[in-house]
Amino acid sequence: MKETGTGSAAGKAAEPLLELSGLEKHFPVTGGFVFKRQVGRVHAVDGIDLTVHAGETLGLVGESGCGKSTTGRLVARLLEPTGGAIRYGGRDITHASRRELKPIRSEIQMIFQDPYSSLNPRHTVGGIIRGPMEVNGIDPPGGRDRRVRELLEIVGLNPEHYNRFPHEFSGGQRQRIGVARALALNPRLIVADEPVSALDVSIQAQVVNLLQALQRELGIAFLFIAHDLAVVRHFSQRVAVMYLGKIVEVADRDSLYRRPRHPYTHALLSAVPEVEADPAAASTAGPRERIRLAGDVPSPIDPPSGCRFRTRCWKAQEKCASEEPPLVRLEGNREGHLTACHFPEAPTVHGDDVVLDPALA
Amino acid sequence: MSTPFLSVRDLTVDFHTEDGVVHAVDGLSFDVEKGTTLGIVGESGSGKSVTNLAVLGLHNPETAKISGEIRLDGEELIGASRSTMERLRGNKVAMIFQDPLTSLSPYHTIGRQIGEVFRRHTGASRAASRDRAIEMLTRVGIPQPKVRVDDYPHQFSGGMRQRAMIAMALVCDPDLLIADEPTTALDVTVQAQILDLLRDLQEQTGTAIIMITHDLGVVAGTAHEVLVMYAGRAVERGTVREVLREPRHPYTWGLLTSMPRLSAPVDVPLLPVRGTPPSLVNVPPGCPFHPRCDYTDLAGPELCRSERPELSPHRGHGDACYLTLAQKREIVR
Numbered sequence: 001m002k003e004t005g006t007g008s009a010a011g012k013a014a015e016p017l018l019e020l021s022g023l024e025k026h027f028p029v030t031g032g033f034v035f036k037r038q039v040g041r042v043h044a045v046d047g048i049d050l051t052v053h054a055g056e057t058l059g060l061v062g063e064s065g066c067g068k069s070t071t072g073r074l075v076a077r078l079l080e081p082t083g084g085a086i087r088y089g090g091r092d093i094t095h096a097s098r099r100e101l102k103p104i105r106s107e108i109q110m111i112f113q114d115p116y117s118s119l120n121p122r123h124t125v126g127g128i129i130r131g132p133m134e135v136n137g138i139d140p141p142g143g144r145d146r147r148v149r150e151l152l153e154i155v156g157l158n159p160e161h162y163n164r165f166p167h168e169f170s171g172g173q174r175q176r177i178g179v180a181r182a183l184a185l186n187p188r189l190i191v192a193d194e195p196v197s198a199l200d201v202s203i204q205a206q207v208v209n210l211l212q213a214l215q216r217e218l219g220i221a222f223l224f225i226a227h228d229l230a231v232v233r234h235f236s237q238r239v240a241v242m243y244l245g246k247i248v249e250v251a252d253r254d255s256l257y258r259r260p261r262h263p264y265t266h267a268l269l270s271a272v273p274e275v276e277a278d279p280a281a282a283s284t285a286g287p288r289e290r291i292r293l294a295g296d297v298p299s300p301i302d303p304p305s306g307c308r309f310r311t312r313c314w315k316a317q318e319k320c321a322s323e324e325p326p327l328v329r330l331e332g333n334r335e336g337h338l339t340a341c342h343f344p345e346a347p348t349v350h351g352d353d354v355v356l357d358p359a360l361a
Numbered sequence: 362m363s364t365p366f367l368s369v370r371d372l373t374v375d376f377h378t379e380d381g382v383v384h385a386v387d388g389l390s391f392d393v394e395k396g397t398t399l400g401i402v403g404e405s406g407s408g409k410s411v412t413n414l415a416v417l418g419l420h421n422p423e424t425a426k427i428s429g430e431i432r433l434d435g436e437e438l439i440g441a442s443r444s445t446m447e448r449l450r451g452n453k454v455a456m457i458f459q460d461p462l463t464s465l466s467p468y469h470t471i472g473r474q475i476g477e478v479f480r481r482h483t484g485a486s487r488a489a490s491r492d493r494a495i496e497m498l499t500r501v502g503i504p505q506p507k508v509r510v511d512d513y514p515h516q517f518s519g520g521m522r523q524r525a526m527i528a529m530a531l532v533c534d535p536d537l538l539i540a541d542e543p544t545t546a547l548d549v550t551v552q553a554q555i556l557d558l559l560r561d562l563q564e565q566t567g568t569a570i571i572m573i574t575h576d577l578g579v580v581a582g583t584a585h586e587v588l589v590m591y592a593g594r595a596v597e598r599g600t601v602r603e604v605l606r607e608p609r610h611p612y613t614w615g616l617l618t619s620m621p622r623l624s625a626p627v628d629v630p631l632l633p634v635r636g637t638p639p640s641l642v643n644v645p646p647g648c649p650f651h652p653r654c655d656y657t658d659l660a661g662p663e664l665c666r667s668e669r670p671e672l673s674p675h676r677g678h679g680d681a682c683y684l685t686l687a688q689k690r691e692i693v694r
Contacts, residue, residue, distance in 0.1 A: 063548035064519075170637045200404035201575060205619030205633030227548065234621035234631065253627065271553035273578035274624055275605050275617065292557065293550045296518040 015090055016051035017189055017221050018075065023048050024083030025070050029301060043300045044070040046245035047084060049327065052189065057215065057222040059236030059253075061229055061268070065297055067245040068225045072191045075223060076110045077101055088189075106136050106185035113194035115174035119166040125152070125177055126162040132184045151180040155210060172203035179210065189221045197228060208235060229272050233257055238336075241265045244300055244308040247327055251337035259347040261330055261339040264309045267291040307342065315343045364435065365392035366569050367416070367537055372429035374411050374420065374593075381642045385411040387593040388429075390672075393586075395536065398563065398570040400584030400601070402577060402616070406638055408593035409573045413539045415439075416571075417456055418446040434536065451482050455530035459542040461522035465514040471498070472510030475529045482533045497528035501558060520551035527558065534566060541573045556583055577616060581605055589613050592639055592649035599678030609680040609689050611654045648681070656692065660684045 024047050031039035045067040052058045060068045073079045075086065077093065085094045088104055096104070109132075112118035119128055129148045133140070140147040149159035155176040166174055175195065182190055195211065196204040208231065214220060226232050232239055233253060240250040241264065249262040260266045270291045293312045298304055307325050310316035319342050327340040332347050374386040386408040393399045401409045414420055415427055418438055431438040433453060438446070458464040466474060475497055476490035485493065491510065498506035501524040514522055523543060530538055540559065544552035560583060563570055572583055580587055580601065587604040589597040589612065597610040608614055615634035636653040639645055651657050651665040660683035670681040684692070 063550065172637060200638070201577075202404065202615055202619045202634035203637065205621075205631040206635075208621070209631055209633060229549070230621040230623050233623060233627065257623065257627075268549060269623065271549040272623055273552070273556065273576065273582040274622060275577045275581045275620070290553075292553055294554075296520055296551065297548075 014053070017054040017089060018050075018052040018223070019087040020048055020050045020071075020075070020084065021087070022084035023050075023071070023074060023081055023086060025067075025074055025079060026082045040301050043245045043303055045074065046303070048242070048245075048247045050240055050247065050250070052221050052223055054188065054221055055215070055219040056238065057224050057236040059232035059239040060223060060225045060242060061227060061232050061239060062242035063227065063268075063297055065244075065300060066242040067300070068227075068242050069193050071242070072110070072193045072223060072225045075189075076108050076191050077105075078110075102136070106132070106138070107188045109182035109185065109187040109190050111175075111178050111182050111190060111192040111195045114198055115171050115178055116166075116198075118178055119174060121166055124163050124165055125157075125169075128166070128177060129180050129184055132181060136185060138185060147184070148180075151183055154183065154214070155180045156206075170203075172199055172206055175199060175207050176210065179207075179214070183214070183218075186218075187220060189223065191223045191225070193225045194227070195224075196231060197226060204231070211235070229257075229269060241268070244297060244303050246308055246340065247338075248309065248341070249337075249339045250327070251334070251339075255334050255337045259333075259337075261333065261337070261344040261347065262309075262341045263291075263313050263315055263343075263345055266345050267293050307340070317343065364432075366395045366434055367393040367571075368430070368432045369412070369416070370430040370432075372412065372415060372431065373427070374408070374415055375426040376424055377426070378642075383641045384644055385593055385641055386415070387644070389590075389593070389595055391588050391595065391598065393537065393569045393571060395569050396563065396567040397585040398572055398583055400572045400574065400580035400587045401590060402574060402580055402587060403590035404575060404638055406592075406641060407590040408641075409590050410541055411593075412590075413456070413541060413571060413573060416537075416539065417450060417454060451478055451535065452533050453535055454537040454539065455533070455535040456539040456541065457523070457526045457530050457543050459545050461519065461526045461546070462514065464526060465522060467514055470511050470513055471517065471525050475525070475532055478529055479532045493532060494528070497532050498525070500531075500562070501525070501528045502554075503528075519547055520554060523547060523551075523555055524558065527555075527562070531562065531566070531568070535568065537569045537571070539571045539573070542575070543572075544579065545574070545576070552579075559583065577605065577620060589616070592644050593641060594649060595672055595681065596650065597680040598672060603678040607678075607693075609678070609686075610650075610682050611656050611684075612650050613680075614693070615653075648683070656684055656688075659688055659692075 023045055025045040026041040026043055028038045029040040029042060030036040048071065060071060062068045070079065074081050081094055085092055093101065093104060126148050129151055130144050133144050149162060152159045157173060157176050196207050199207060215222060224232060224235050236253055238252050239256045240247050243264050249256065249265045260269055295312055298311055304311050306322050307320040310320040325340045325342045327338045329337060330339050330344050370390045372386055372389045376383040376385060389412060403409045416431055418441065420427060427439055429439065433449065472491055472494040475494040479485055479490040479493045495506045495510050498510060503509050503521060503524055517525060544555050547555060559570065574580060584601050587599060587601055588595050589604065589610065591612050597604055597613050604613060608617060618632035619634060621631060634653050639649060645652055647666045647668055648670050657665040664683050670683055672679040672681045
């Protein structure tokens with residue numbers, strides 16, 4: 001089948017589990033009083049390339065409206081893409097029919113943000129977790145009920161609670177039910193859309209630890225969508241930053257957080273309010289400077305020409321308005337660290353980076 | 362020492378519901394000085410919002426039973442008449458809420474909503490209050506305030522709406538501003554703008570601020586003093602430095618270790634607090650945190666389960682826990 005885009009050497013040479021190329025989702029905007037006609041398009045996801053390898057976590061961060069949730073829904077094929085391609089396990093599933101999708105649906109599962117509205121209040125916990133097995137006609141050895149009890153135990157709930165209803169559980173416990181449902185079909189890829197952001201801090205950590213343990217033990221790949229940069233850093237091996245429907249930077253975690261090259265990534269990181277863990281440790285991560293972006297994210301109905309970040313960027317020049325920067329490996333970047341910027345930031349730390357051009361460092 | 366601007370003593374708020382009495386706030390005391398920010402931290406249901414609604418006198422007297430003392434600039438607020446509270450709200454104490462979209466009226470222009478507050482409290486003319494609204498929008502950094510004053514809330518972005526809320530809260534120069542999760546609904550880059558704005562406004566006007574939040578990062582960046590609440594009670598109090606650098610209460614430790622941080626080395630495991638927060642109808646006896654605490658054996662399980670610890674010492678950095686200081690130092694290390 002098709003070769004991997006970067007064609008990197010050891011380890012990652014295997015075919016990616018999920019490959020998005022030029023993926024696009026435009027929603028129509030309709031107007032008119034009696035007769036609805038299309039007056040514009042929301043460029044929610046506007047041509048993105050991403051890969052997720054088996055067993056790894058790709059974090060997807062960005063502000064509200066950047067298209068990260070739409071991307072997650074496209075991957076789970078809950079939305080029909082308007083352009084580009086989704087390849088899963090080497091097969092093109094971009095426009096696969098319901099029947100063609102059936103075997104794949106069980107392998108790609110989703111965990112939603114709101115543990116209250118994503119569980120049917122009229123079904124028992126047992127029924128909710130059995131659901132996917134019934135729909136897909138899967139009969140695990142020992143029966144579905146036994147499997148449900150097993151899953152409840154895996155996610156840290158009491159198997160005795162099989163017959164309870166969602167309202168009898170707290171927010172954190174409900175999110176565990178959502179995780180158990182996602183695990184019911186032994187998925188290979190879980191799309192987790194803000195799985196912990198509705199939870200209290202102390203509960204959030206419980207769920208993050210649970211997901212990490214599951215990934216370690218079951219080797220599930222995650223597309224982890226969140227706006228919280230610290231949670232994403234904690235959970236992901238690689239991280240992609242989205243802005244107005246485009247990927248602006250993607251890299252392995254250390255490279256992205258320690259040496260952000262795109263001004264937007266840099267600004268995002270500097271905007272996170274922080275409790276310094278320990279002053280000594282903080283100094284090794286480099287001094288935190290403050291970059292304050294002016295204004296808000298522009299409308300995705302009419303995104304700026306050229307680089308979409310230019311309207312808020314302090315480095316923007318004429319070139320940025322006329323020419324869209326491609327997502328490429330910049331000089332001084334590690335392999336796999338891609339940035340879409342005409343005037344990238346100097347790497348803040350250049351320890352283990354491959355600095356090709358000292359003038360850029 | 363002069364009396365603090367806001368002084369809350371033994372505040373208790375109970376709600377009578379079908380399921381029983383909800384002890385939302387139980388014996389809470391704190392002070393806020395002029396020109397300083399008190400950060401109140403806690404998870405959902407810890408009583409932080411209920412406390413501040415009591416300061417504003419916004420609880421329904423039919424369902425909420427409030428006792429204790431709330432003194433604002435020497436004036437007692439508990440049991441104060443409606444007209445007294447109406448005079449104080451807006452003039453002396455104002456509030457900004459979490460969700461600026463639902464707290465602004467969609468039917469009126471931004472300028473009218475800001476001006477209305479001013480007119481009501483000062484009796485200014487329509488023209489004067491419109492000018493005042495423009496002045497306030499300028500102060501909170503809305504571009505083209507003379508044009509935007511006639512916009513409706515839906516024409517503003519989330520960050521701008523929050524700025525408009527702040528403008529409305531500050532229009533009568535209150536001495537105390539209560540900000541209830543003011544940035545929780547906003548993106549990080551916009552959150553940073555709003556927190557900077559609040560800091561600048563405080564420097565200019567000397568307003569006291571109560572910042573209610575679940576985010577310790579926000580507290581670290583804005584507050585001078587911190588109060589950590591759990592199940593309606595204060596479990597730790599001190600300056601930001603004291604509470605975040607040398608936390609003393611096991612719950613504060615739990616909050617800090619369960620939060621991933623950008624400045625920490627990667628792969629530091631998160632240590633969550635086990636279990637879930639208690640129901641406020643049925644708060645555990647003794648220390649409310651004891652069912653989730655890992656150190657009850659060390660502190661004396663009998664004591665933790667039966668007797669409620671008080672915040673000690675009474676001034677400065679205090680916490681409500683039976684562990685001795687030496688034991689805490691040992692554990693933190």
